[in-house]
Amino acid sequence: MAAPTSRLLELLSLLQSQREWPGTVLASRLGVSPRTVRRDIDRLRELGYRISATMGSDGGYRLGAGEHLPPLLFDDEQYVALTVALRTAAVAGAGIEESALRALTTLQQVMPSRLKHRLDGIRFTVSSPVSAGPVEPELLIALSSAAQTRDVVRMIYGSDEIPRRVEPHDVLWFGMRWYLLAWDRSADDWRIFRADRITRQESTGVRFAPREIPSGSAREYVEARFKGSQTGGWPCVGTVILQRPASAVLPFAGDGTVVDLGDGRCEYTSGSWSWVALAASLGRFDADLEVVAPRELAEAFGVLAKRNAAASK
Structure with a gap:
């Protein structure tokens, strides 16, 4: 007890x-x-x-909910979760970096002393792409609110001069950027918009019925689209035998699978958005290989060989 x-x-x-x-x-x-x-x-x-x-x-x-509750108390696991979340928010590009750091400082001042040394050991770096511009918190709040209330939004995106009318479904933090997943009424299709390229948005006051997102969820759909797929997996998946031990391949396998075949060999299965891209990615292992399947991957190596030969002249 x-x-x-x-x-x-x-x-x-x-x-x-x-x-x-x-x-x-x-x-x-x-x-x-x-x-x-x-x-x-x-x-x-x-x-x-x-x-x-x-x-x-x-x-x-x-x-009960209300403004007069005493200060919230957190257990050890919640302190750890808040620390990690605030340190990540400090580089999230949402215009809350300074606020996140101040909140982290406040949290450290009120947390139990037994946790301070433990949490001081949490050190990590979150890289942010140079090309990603800052996103105002008010924009994220407005887009998220529109997604919840099913409110059609009129917005200017990128170099567009004509406003788009979109149905926001979700706001996501993916690949170190903020994105809006919405149904574009002009294109009559799903679109993924970078939040830092939305220069102006306003509510139209028009409600819309939520649509079924392909792949099930917003995150699964966005991940699939960035892989060049509509279903969530890579559109091109192949298997090769590498003349390297599994222990040397595993650290660089990414989302691929590795099977140890013994004798310093392993079977490696991975995917990419095209066959040539998959063939090129296998060169990172710097090893002789044998294509197991499919035929398209073997043909892609031929295309890649011609390109490399032309580039060497």
Whole structure:
């Protein structure tokens, strides 16, 4: 059984994670009796947290929303998650870099001392593409709000002079850039817009019915389009035998698969947006290879050989 103080923090964390918890479920999660849960709920109420209860065999507890709640408390895992999220937000290109750093400083000042040394060990670098321009937070908020309310947006994109009328479906952070996935009414098709190239947008006040996104979700669709596919996987997938041990290939395999064949050889399967691009990517292993399948990959090596020969003259 957890100590009373840590148990209260865990209970509060659970109550903050969803609207209502059955008392028996809370007791099971905390490893205590329903009676102990009721006592802990009373302690939280004494601290100022407004927690309502429903009666009956399926009775539960709900943490009330409002402006007068005491400061939120976080458990150790939440402190770690917030630290990583804020350090990433500091380079997200959304115009919140300074605010994220100030929030991180505030978080470090209030977190338990036992965590400071642990979190000081979290050091990582998030690279940002030079070509990606800054994106104002107000733009991201407006686009996200339009996606939630299903509001048609009129916007100027890139060098366009004529406004586009689009149906925003989602705003995504992908490949170190912010994107808007929307149905373009002019093109009568899905389009992926870089948020940093949207120079002006405004609501039209016209509502639209949500459309089914190909590939299931916005992220899956965007990932597929950047692979040159409509289904989520690479459009061109091939298999080769490399004259290198699997241990030497694995660190550079990316999303490919490696099968150890012994005798310093391995079978490698990977994909790309074209057969020639796939053939060229296999050159990074600097090894003799044998094409297993398909025939298109073998033919692509022939095309690549001609291009390389011409470039060497």
